Amino acid sequence: MKRHRYSYGDDPSQWGDLILPESAVTKGVVVVIHGGYWRSQYGAELGEPLAKDLAAHGMAAWNLEYRRAGNGGGWPHTFADVLAGIDKLGDVAGEHGLGLDRVVALGHSAGGHLAVWAAGRSRLAQLGAPDADRQLLRRDDGAVHLTGVVSQSGVLNLAEAERLNLSNGAVSNLLGGSSQRYPKRHKYADPMSAVPLKVPVYAVHGTDDDDVPESLSDSYAAAAKAAGAPVQLLKVPGDHFALIDPKAAAYRKCRELVQLLLG
Numbered sequence: 001m002k003r004h005r006y007s008y009g010d011d012p013s014q015w016g017d018l019i020l021p022e023s024a025v026t027k028g029v030v031v032v033i034h035g036g037y038w039r040s041q042y043g044a045e046l047g048e049p050l051a052k053d054l055a056a057h058g059m060a061a062w063n064l065e066y067r068r069a070g071n072g073g074g075w076p077h078t079f080a081d082v083l084a085g086i087d088k089l090g091d092v093a094g095e096h097g098l099g100l101d102r103v104v105a106l107g108h109s110a111g112g113h114l115a116v117w118a119a120g121r122s123r124l125a126q127l128g129a130p131d132a133d134r135q136l137l138r139r140d141d142g143a144v145h146l147t148g149v150v151s152q153s154g155v156l157n158l159a160e161a162e163r164l165n166l167s168n169g170a171v172s173n174l175l176g177g178s179s180q181r182y183p184k185r186h187k188y189a190d191p192m193s194a195v196p197l198k199v200p201v202y203a204v205h206g207t208d209d210d211d212v213p214e215s216l217s218d219s220y221a222a223a224a225k226a227a228g229a230p231v232q233l234l235k236v237p238g239d240h241f242a243l244i245d246p247k248a249a250a251y252r253k254c255r256e257l258v259q260l261l262l263g
Contacts, residue, residue: 028102035109040070042259112154132188148261156220158190196229
């Protein structure tokens with residue numbers, strides 16, 4: 001496989017690795033968004049095994065790094081980076097003959113949150129949080145839009161994650177304060193606010209996950225389904241990290257779903 005690293009900004013964390021198979025690439029690109037509760041000690045090395053596996057199965061994979069809370073990220077920079085990192089594909093696709101009619105995100109844990117949030121980018125200005133919207137630097141012309149998401153035990157309900165105080169206040173740490181202090185910011189960042197999305201979302205969750213409760217995928221999928229969105233909830237055997245272990249059945253199911261979304 002071939003690796004090409006591209007920067008989409010001046011910060012050391014603003015880059016992505018485009019990993020391509022040796023053979024002809026299938027249609028579209030898979031954006032791999034790593035988790036780690038948005039904290040700086042967890043980086044794109046978590047997504048690398050997935051990106052390599054996808055490339056080994058004939059897919060173009062974009063393993064995306066971004067600023068996290070603790071190294072210049074948090075609100076609004078983490079969110080701006082994810083959109084800018086996805087948009088970078090528009091600059092490099094021609095060089096590698098990549099079609100961007102299908103761009104699927106595979107996001108784990110906090111990366112699942114960012115993937116589903118990014119899939120709702122066209123609706124951000126309509127979420128009723130104009131102050132938050134003004135703080136986010138994003139591109140409208142030339143934006144690359146996600147056409148589907150596979151969320152792997154994603155933090156898809158930020159309000160519930162904050163209520164449960166997951167990972168010792170990870171949501172408040174990401175957003176610079178509590179929802180009482182910044183209600184519009186929390187609303188803007190929560191995938192629940194953008195329901196229903198028009199693009200398909202597979203919310204995959206490990207049945208033995210002790211890091212992200214199943215209720216976060218359950219509540220998102222229920223709300224999205226009730227609103228008529230093309231969402232499917234899938235429970236798979238395994239813990240939180242089985243979903244990013246290329247040898248595990250839980251991960252292989254995610255790969256199959258990515259292939260399905262790429263067509």
